Amino acid sequence: MTVSLTGLAGLAGRAIDKALDASIAGGFGEPGYLLRRHLPAWPDDPRPNALVGKHIAVTGASSGIGVAASRQLSDLGAHVHLIVRNPDKATPVAAALPGASTVWMCDLADLDSVATCAKELDEKGIDLSGLVHNAGVMPARHTLTPQGFEQSMAVHVLGPALLTELLRRRLSGGRVVLVTSGGMYAQRLRIDDLAYREEPYRPAKAYARSKRAQVELLQPLQDRWSDLTVAAMHPGWVDTPGVRESLPGFARLTHPVLRDADAGADTITWLAATETRLPGGRLWHDRQVRPSNRLGHTAAGHDERDVLLDWVYEALEPWLEPGRNPHPGREEGGLAREVE
Numbered sequence: 253m254t255v256s257l258t259g260l261a262g263l264a265g266r267a268i269d270k271a272l273d274a275s276i277a278g279g280f281g282e283p284g285y286l287l288r289r290h291l292p293a294w295p296d297d298p299r300p301n302a303l304v305g306k307h308i309a310v311t312g313a314s315s316g317i318g319v320a321a322s323r324q325l326s327d328l329g330a331h332v333h334l335i336v337r338n339p340d341k342a343t344p345v346a347a348a349l350p351g352a353s354t355v356w357m358c359d360l361a362d363l364d365s366v367a368t369c370a371k372e373l374d375e376k377g378i379d380l381s382g383l384v385h386n387a388g389v390m391p392a393r394h395t396l397t398p399q400g401f402e403q404s405m406a407v408h409v410l411g412p413a414l415l416t417e418l419l420r421r422r423l424s425g426g427r428v429v430l431v432t433s434g435g436m437y438a439q440r441l442r443i444d445d446l447a448y449r450e451e452p453y454r455p456a457k458a459y460a461r462s463k464r465a466q467v468e469l470l471q472p473l474q475d476r477w478s479d480l481t482v483a484a485m486h487p488g489w490v491d492t493p494g495v496r497e498s499l500p501g502f503a504r505l506t507h508p509v510l511r512d513a514d515a516g517a518d519t520i521t522w523l524a525a526t527e528t529r530l531p532g533g534r535l536w537h538d539r540q541v542r543p544s545n546r547l548g549h550t551a552a553g554h555d556e557r558d559v560l561l562d563w564v565y566e567a568l569e570p571w572l573e574p575g576r577n578p579h580p581g582r583e584e585g586g587l588a589r590e591v592e
Contacts (some may be wrong), residue, residue, distance in 0.1 A: 265291035269540070279537075280434050280488040281509030285518070288538045295539045298525035304329030307380050308524055309373070309419075311360060311412070312387030314341040316492030317431065320517035321384060326351040328525050333378070335369060335387075335415075360387045360411030361397045367571045370418035380423050382524040385412035386431040390498040394453040401567065402447045408462040409469065414568050416477065423480055429523050430470075430484040432535070436463035437545070441552040443559045456499065465560060467535055467544045468552045472561045474533030483523050485536040487516035 269291060272279035288294055308325050312318040313334035322332045326349040335356045336342040346353040358369035373380075387407055395403040401410060416428055439460040444450070446465075448458050467484055474482040489495075491510040496503045503510070522539050523530065534541045545551040552560075565572075 261292050265293050269293065273542070276434075277489075277506070277509055281506065282511045282515060283509060285488065285511055285515045285538060293540070295522065295526065295528065298328055298522060299527070301329045302525045302527065303381070306382075307331045307333060307378050308382040308384065309333040309335055309356075309380055310384040310386055311335040311358070311415075314338060314345055316494055317487055317490060317513050317516045317520070318384075318386045319345050320513035321386060321520045322346075322353070323349060324514070324517055324521040325382075325524060326353065328521070330381075330525075333373070333380075337387075358415075360407045360415075361389065361403050363397075363399050363406070363410065363414055363568070363571055366411050366414045367418060370415055373419060374422055378422060380419065380426055382427045382429065383416060383419065383423060384429045384431065384520055384524065385415075386520070387411070388431070388433075388459075388494060390455050390459045390494070392455055392498075394448060394458075399567075402458065402462075404458045404462040405446060405448075405465065408459075409465050410564060410567055412466075413469075413473070413564050414571055416473075416480075417568065417572060420477070420479075425479060427481045427483065427524055427530070428473075428477065429520055430466050430482075431520060432466045432484045432486045433460065433463040434486045434488065434537075435460035436467055436486075437547065437550065439464045440550040441465060441468050441556055441560060443556050443563070446560075446563060459498075464550070468557050468560060469564070470535065470544070471533040472557050476561075481530050481532045483530065483532070483534055483536055485519045485523060486542075487511070487519065488537065490516035492516070 269288060272284045278284050303325060308330045310318055310322050310332060313322045314336045322334060326332050329351060331352040332349060333354050333356060334342045334346055335358045337359045339355050339357050342355045346355050356369050359365040389403055389407045391403050397403055397406045412430060441464055442461060470482060470484055489506050489510050490513060492513060519536055519539050523536060535544045536542060
């Protein structure tokens with residue numbers, strides 16, 4: 253049996269990729285990204301100017317991976333819409349982009365703010381080719397949003413789902429990218445405790461649980477948003493302000509292998525810009541589809557995903573049905589609040 257050199261290279265490349273994945277630190281860290289770029293299976297970069305004439309929105313675009321993704325998308329010609337909680341932080345980011353940009357104020361934790369932002373985008377008649385849900389939060393204490401939801405779940409699940417729903421007619425045929433986290437691999441979906449009230453609150457665990465919920469919603473959302481391509485990606489271990497502030501011990505321990513923000517954003521940009529037809533409802537890392545579970549006990553069943561999807565849309569119903577009260581359980585002042 254004759255095996256070509258190309259075939260041998262492909263087999264070796266797949267073996268190296270699997271070994272990196274199995275090692276965790278090697279695959280999630282900078283070495284994995286640098287090595288994978290030279291393997292035969294590494295997809296081609298998007299062509300130059302691939303996004304000229306297209307509009308792409310990026311949430312959480314004022315720091316870290318959001319800034320890097322915005323710059324990469326702008327380099328490819330996109331008009332980048334920076335959707336941020338603090339426009340003052342995003343204004344210099346937008347000014348530094350090589351192409352056109354617009355800054356929009358939106359607090360993903362506040363569903364009223366999400367609805368307002370979506371309405372303003374829609375009224376401007378902006379048709380989007382892509383929507384990148386990158387905004388993230390890891391509150392130090394159990395915190396409720398203005399509508400009474402646990403903040404991590406609101407920012408990572410409810411806010412992105414609502415923003416996408418309200419921009420559907422502006423996104424037809426486009427791509428939706430959810431930026432998740434490799435930390436979700438250690439958590440299972442807790443449909444019995446989506447508000448994180450049944451045990452002592454731990455910031456990193458709450459964050460990872462909400463990211464697990466993102467990934468479990470991938471296929472249900474792809475089925476619901478059949479006119480869109482829905483993908484999640486995890487950027488690996490990236491040296492960002494958020495990691496250094498929220499996980500200082502982890503940042504110190506993994507510093508030798510942490511990726512820079514550009515490497516972390518690479519797959520976001522590739523998913524948004526590649527002309528390759530992408531399968532929907534998949535999790536990606538380093539431009540390849542990856543399993544959404546590594547541990548058997550973390551896998552959710554169809555019934556659990558259905559319960560999660562129902563919970564999401566019951567929560568969003570007031571903003572999706574005209575005439576309904578859009579302020580269920582709203583706290584005075586409209587600010588997130590910590591829970592003792």
